[in-house]
Amino acid sequence: MGSKSISFALLTSVTSAERAAAIEGDLLEEREVNGTRWFVMNVVHTTFALFGLAVARAPFRTAALSVAAVLASCLMCPIVNAAFFGPEAWVPRPLLGFVAVIAFAVVIGASLVHFAGALGVRAAVAASALLFLMFAFAQVSGRLDRLSTDAVGLLREFATFAVNLGLGFCLYLGPLMIASGVVHMRRL
Amino acid sequence: MKMRYNLGEFEQVVLLAILGLQDEGAYGVSIRAKIAEHTLRDPTPGAIYTTLERLESKKLVKSSVGEATPERGGRAKRYYEVTAKGFAELKRARQAFESLARGLKVLGEPNG
Numbered sequence: 001m002g003s004k005s006i007s008f009a010l011l012t013s014v015t016s017a018e019r020a021a022a023i024e025g026d027l028l029e030e031r032e033v034n035g036t037r038w039f040v041m042n043v044v045h046t047t048f049a050l051f052g053l054a055v056a057r058a059p060f061r062t063a064a065l066s067v068a069a070v071l072a073s074c075l076m077c078p079i080v081n082a083a084f085f086g087p088e089a090w091v092p093r094p095l096l097g098f099v100a101v102i103a104f105a106v107v108i109g110a111s112l113v114h115f116a117g118a119l120g121v122r123a124a125v126a127a128s129a130l131l132f133l134m135f136a137f138a139q140v141s142g143r144l145d146r147l148s149t150d151a152v153g154l155l156r157e158f159a160t161f162a163v164n165l166g167l168g169f170c171l172y173l174g175p176l177m178i179a180s181g182v183v184h185m186r187r188l
Numbered sequence: 189m190k191m192r193y194n195l196g197e198f199e200q201v202v203l204l205a206i207l208g209l210q211d212e213g214a215y216g217v218s219i220r221a222k223i224a225e226h227t228l229r230d231p232t233p234g235a236i237y238t239t240l241e242r243l244e245s246k247k248l249v250k251s252s253v254g255e256a257t258p259e260r261g262g263r264a265k266r267y268y269e270v271t272a273k274g275f276a277e278l279k280r281a282r283q284a285f286e287s288l289a290r291g292l293k294v295l296g297e298p299n300g
Contacts, residue, residue, distance in 0.1 A: 026263075046233050
């Protein structure tokens with residue numbers, strides 16, 4: 001198992017590289033007896049358990065980073081629109097909205113990784129996960145009141161929702177976790 | 189006034205398992221196996237590692253890096269030891285428990 005395995009990458013996003021290596025080694029040792037499915041389940045479970053511990057250890061930092069990131073997103077959208085299309089263009093347009101989402105993810109990701117140097121990688125990872133949950137909540141609440149009544153429309157609504165959710169995950173949580181892990185490993 | 193850290197039930201179990209593994213070496217797998225052997229419950233690795241991290245941050249246990257073996261994918265083991273502070277906290281928790289249980293007929297013990 002190389003140092004670049006997925007399980008190692010997952011574990012280093014929530015603990016130090018040295019500890020992640022020891023945990024992965026323990027799980028690999030038990031994989032011989034319990035099987036690959038057990039190994040995968042427990043890599044995921046251990047990652048979430050250590051993530052929960054990180055949130056519990058730094059709840060105020062986590063909350064502060066999350067609120068700051070969401071505020072930054074809210075502020076940047078109209079500013080970027082206005083910069084490109086003039087002061088009257090405060091409503092997001094489809095293409096610009098997509099570009100803006102990527103830009104926000106990069107800016108927020110860079111900010112969180114920068115903060116991670118001072119406040120801890122765990123706080124940054126915890127903040128990014130909370131951001132994802134807020135995004136998911138916003139998606140659900142935004143769609144509930146305008147759901148179609150026919151079956152095809154309903155299916156389309158949920159397909160769009162799932163795509164948006166996946167996109168949100170790829171743009172926000174994924175890069176942030178990878179970036180945090182890379183920064184963390186370089187610090188060790 | 190300095191706040192005391194109150195050990196949870198599972199933290200006590202983990203500390204006792206580490207103490208019981210002093211000779212063989214206490215690391216993730218052996219601690220989990222020891223607990224399973226003595227308590228008839230099968231704690232998840234996630235529960236063990238979060239508890240160990242918490243205990244280490246409270247300086248109740250300390251860890252050191254050990255040897256790597258092929259069946260571990262070349263990964264080194266992390267061995268845990270109970271610190272003097274950890275031992276004292278464990279002793280205090282056990283004394284409190286015994287003091288509460290003393291004299292309770294429901295546990296099948298004589299009146300104390």
